[in-house]
Amino acid sequence: QKEVEQNSGPLSVPEGAIASLNCTYSDRVSQSFFWYRQYSGKSPELIMSIYSNGDKEDGRFTAQLNKASQYVSLLIRDSQPSDSATYLCAVNAWTAGNKLTFGGGTRVLVKP
Amino acid sequence: GAVVSQHPSWVICKSGTSVKIECRSLDFQATTMFWYRQFPKQSLMLMATSNEGSKATYEQGVEKDKFLINHASLTLSTLTVTSAHPEDSSFYICSATGMGGSSTDTQYFGPGTRLTVL
Numbered sequence A: 001q002k003e004v005e006q007n008s009g010p011l012s013v014p015e016g017a018i019a020s021l022n023c024t025y026s027d028r029v030s031q032s033f034f035w036y037r038q039y040s041g042k043s044p045e046l047i048m049s050i051y052s053n054g055d056k057e058d059g060r061f062t063a064q065l066n067k068a069s070q071y072v073s074l075l076i077r078d079s080q081p082s083d084s085a086t087y088l089c090a091v092n093a094w095t096a097g098n099k100l101t102f103g104g105g106t107r108v109l110v111k112p
Numbered sequence B: 001g002a003v004v005s006q007h008p009s010w011v012i013c014k015s016g017t018s019v020k021i022e023c024r025s026l027d028f029q030a031t032t033m034f035w036y037r038q039f040p041k042q043s044l045m046l047m048a049t050s051n052e053g054s055k056a057t058y059e060q061g062v063e064k065d066k067f068l069i070n071h072a073s074l075t076l077s078t079l080t081v082t083s084a085h086p087e088d089s090s091f092y093i094c095s096a097t098g099m100g101g102s103s104t105d106t107q108y109f110g111p112g113t114r115l116t117v118l
Helices: none
Strands: A004-006 A011-014 A019-025 A032-038 A045-050 A054-058 A061-066 A071-076 A085-092 A100-102 A106-111 B004-007 B010-013 B019-025 B030-038 B045-051 B067-073 B076-081 B090-098 B113-117
Touching: A004 A085, A011 A019, A019 A032, A019 A085, A019 A106, A032 A061, A032 A071, A045 A054, A045 A061, A071 A085, B004 B090, B010 B019, B019 B030, B019 B090, B019 B113, B030 B067, B030 B076, B045 B067, B076 B090
Parallel strands: A011 A106, B010 B113
Antiparallel strands: A004 A019, A019 A071, A032 A045, A032 A085, A054 A061, A061 A071, A085 A100, A085 A106, B004 B019, B019 B076, B030 B045, B030 B090, B067 B076, B090 B113
């Protein structure tokens, strides 16, 4: 059983719409949660981190964390074609020496 | 802030040769560096974790004698692929976590090194 699960997609959204990505994790001691964006052929880049239950907003991105339900989500508002990429959810259990457990990623396609 | 560089960005080598990849944290001190490998259309695979001044900790199935990791300073880690073979061709990516504030557990990734072994 995968420890961090994401829908592989592709998630197709029209330009200007909201893209909603979900991620569930199995380890209840997980403390830190991250969303990375990875363009094809490039390395991951950090979008945002979230540590506490609730919402965290950064520009067009909002991360939502619910530790009781063990899920973390990412909303992309006003989606742009440049947002087309694979979005990786990553979880850090701290007890694992800061190692991240990655989900398989969700591919997002924003159509003009 | 939190910039990680890698060199070279791509390398082509002959089978049997060794290749060294450098990973540098440019604007912070990296207490821990991680090395990943990614094959086309696959997820990141953690190869090893290195702490400055200590031996690297390798993930299960990763040959420590083939993938030599040195983390000699707080800003530099190197990965040497020894006696490379075509099956070692992959995208190698490093990441680093720093000291202080939120960067202590946030991994910042380098741009990656694409290795092709002929």
